[in-house]
Amino acid sequence: xxxxxxxxxxxxxxxxxxxxxxxxIDVEKVTILADSFIICSGTSTTHIRxxxxxxxxxxxxxxxxxxxxxxxxxxxxWVLLDYGxxxxxxxxxxxxxxxxxxxxxxxxxxxYDGVRANFN
Numbered sequence: 001x002x003x004x005x006x007x008x009x010x011x012x013x014x015x016x017x018x019x020x021x022x023x024x025i026d027v028e029k030v031t032i033l034a035d036s037f038i039i040c041s042g043t044s045t046t047h048i049r050x051x052x053x054x055x056x057x058x059x060x061x062x063x064x065x066x067x068x069x070x071x072x073x074x075x076x077x078w079v080l081l082d083y084g085x086x087x088x089x090x091x092x093x094x095x096x097x098x099x100x101x102x103x104x105x106x107x108x109x110x111x112y113d114g115v116r117a118n119f120n
Contacts, residue, residue, distance in 0.1 A: 003035055003085055006063070010088060011112055013058045014040050017051050020093065024112035025105050035085040037105060038112075041093045045076035051090050052079045059083070 007024055014022050019040035028035040042048035052073060059065040069082040077095050081088040089101065 006059070006065075006083070006086055007036055007038065007112070009058060009062065010038050010055055010086065013054050014038070014051060017054050018047075019051050019090070021096070022112065023102060023110060025102070025108040026111050027105055027108040029109075030105065030107045034082075034087045036111070037087050037089060037101070037108070039089045039091070039096070039102060041091050041096050042076075043093065045092070048076040048079055048090050048092060049073065052076075052081060052088075055081060055088055055090075 011022055011024065019042060022038070022040040025037045025039070026035065027033070027037055040051070042051050052070070056067060056070075059067075065083060067081045068084055069080075071080040071082075072078045077092045078099070079088075079090040081090070091099070
């Protein structure tokens with residue numbers, strides 16, 4: 001499976017579950033942590049957990065992929081799902097504004113911005 005297909009599936013799942021402000025940033029040229037980050041917001045801790053659960057379920061059912069590591073699920077203010085090449089960040093809206101990781105990774109290339117609905 002290629003990275004683009006995996007990113008598209010994750011974004012599709014997040015859109016279907018009404019995640020807010022979905023952005024994908026390719027960071028392969030600026031870090032060894034991952035090739036791509038997908039960032040979005042949920043409206044409540046329940047919504048954030050549901051988003052994480054749906055991504056996990058969809059990738060496992062469709063591709064047989066299980067995350068390498070998961071952080072923050074208990075508090076559900078910032079859930080991180082590490083799939084190796086792709087890291088999914090699901091924030092509570094307030095925490096996303098505070099941490100502003102889009103600014104931290106501004107040297108990466110935005111390949112999807114739900115506001116402008118493009119995918120490269």
